[in-house]
Amino acid sequence: MMTIKVHHLNNSKSQRILWALEELGLDYEIVFYKRQPSFAAPDDIKNIHPLGKAPVVEIDDFVMAESGAVVQYLIERYGEGKFMPDRSSSSYAKYIELMHYPEGSLSPPLLDQLFIRMLPVEDETFKGFTQQRVMNHLSYVDGLLEGQDYLIDNEFSGADLQLTFNLQGANAGGGLRHYKNLEAFVQRMEARQAYQRSIDKGGEFSLGFKK
Amino acid sequence: MMTIKVHHLNNSKSQRILWALEELGLDYEIVFYKRQPSFAAPDDIKNIHPLGKAPVVEIDDFVMAESGAVVQYLIERYGEGKFMPDRSSSSYAKYIELMHYPEGSLSPPLLDQLFIRMLPVEDETFKGFTQQRVMNHLSYVDGLLEGQDYLIDNEFSGADLQLTFNLQGANAGGGLRHYKNLEAFVQRMEARQAYQRSIDKGGEFSLGFKK
Known part of the structure; x- marks a missing residue:
């Protein structure tokens, strides 16, 4: 059974991941983080990924950053053909x-x-x-x-x-x-x-x- | 027969595309562009792609920009499994x-x-x-x-x-x-x-x- 945990920082690119997961109809867990007054991410995200930025997503045991990559990966792996063109198409x-x-x-x-x-x-x-x-x-x-x-x-x-x-x-x-x-x-x-x-x-x- | 034409600007990210094509052993044509003294790309690249940046690559009739995307696409389409992990692998x-x-x-x-x-x-x-x-x-x-x-x-x-x-x-x-x-x-x-x-x-x- 696949598990997905999203380390979600408010007002950040992790919003993309929540949206993608909702489009895909997948179950997931959210761990919430709040921006500091300086706008920086809180230091404890560094415990999950050394860059200390959101999103970080745990998919089973793999820790993945880079929001564009995560969206691409989730759609490829769990989309069952939805939300991307067929690889053999000109699109x-x-x-x-x-x-x-x-x-x-x-x-x-x-x-x-x-x-x-x-x-x-x-x-x-x-x-x-x-x-x-x-x-x-x-x-x-x-x-x-x-x-x-x-x-x-x-x-x-x-x-x-x-x-x-x-x-x-x-x-x-x-x-x-x-x-x-x-x-x-x-x-x-x-x-x-x-x-x-x-x-x-x-x-x-x-x-x-x-x- | 597939044709590839690389619009190549000196000292730019289009270097990546030439390298990828050489790794893949593919035939291609180069159209050369030279940076202006200001470092900007010459205006005639805009005739190929509205952003006017290199690389722009023509693959058959499709015009593609964004060097990371072009490298990913070329490897997927022509790599015969080389230079990327199998999609079913954890890598x-x-x-x-x-x-x-x-x-x-x-x-x-x-x-x-x-x-x-x-x-x-x-x-x-x-x-x-x-x-x-x-x-x-x-x-x-x-x-x-x-x-x-x-x-x-x-x-x-x-x-x-x-x-x-x-x-x-x-x-x-x-x-x-x-x-x-x-x-x-x-x-x-x-x-x-x-x-x-x-x-x-x-x-x-x-x-x-x-x-």
Whole structure:
């Protein structure tokens, strides 16, 4: 019998894992952690994984970090074909690309935007550079969603789930109001019953960090 | 007959793709691009992919970006079981985690370190914060490689290939001299024949960016 334990930090990427598990209809246990006033994760997550970040997920005896990887793995192993295209289809390459893209490319400028607000960083050159990177990415993603509700074959997949967290962060950081497809996408994702259940179980969720 | 065309920017993550293709023994075509003096990619990459970054890889008629995704996809599709653990093995979750980790978690602080040097960014708080993030990650990866030559089951895999680029960047940025496992790892990877062939075909490779 498989067991899953999610080390869940409030207002963090571990929200993705709860949502994925709810979409997949799997049983799991949550261990709750609370951010420190500095916004840092509490030190005791380091007892579970040396990087000391959430999510960390225990699947049977294996301890796994990296939210994009965990979502990809859970869907492959337990999805019974749901939430990802068939590996022999032409959509599979796009799926793999968009499973890596949110953390690999979209997240770094959004993180920098967050650091600029939180530390704060006063350097005007870096602020302008970061803003330009964020806008390039949001325009790109807005284009991907033109005329469709979901990223891959217009069906909900792990790629939509991955993307949502980063867009929620972008919304907190500088707003999605100039990107009509992205605002509607986030609302559509947050309206999903599995998403709602993940909020019920994981606790209040907000990326509108205030210093 | 499958065709692969790599849009290759000098001193960029597209080096990974050439190396992966050499490891896999696949035929491919290279289209060369050269960084501008500002370090930015030339505008004509935007004709291939709207983000205008390398690598972009054309596999038959599909245009794919995101270097980690391309490496994962090429190995799955053409590796005939090489360079990744069997999906039914307990090592597979670790493999997926470490295919996402280099770009998802290790790269962002290294990129910030690069921006600090290139823009340059003068903010002392951000510089210290970035340095701490880099050190945390390098210590973690140094630990992963303690007592073994490769990340997964002590056999070369896509995860080693993914990690190498970021460590080469870290070496240029601030040095790996305090991380003996990482220095030796990079030397071991760069000594591989397929790596050497990728340099021969792709051209000189250096991440020691100078402003």
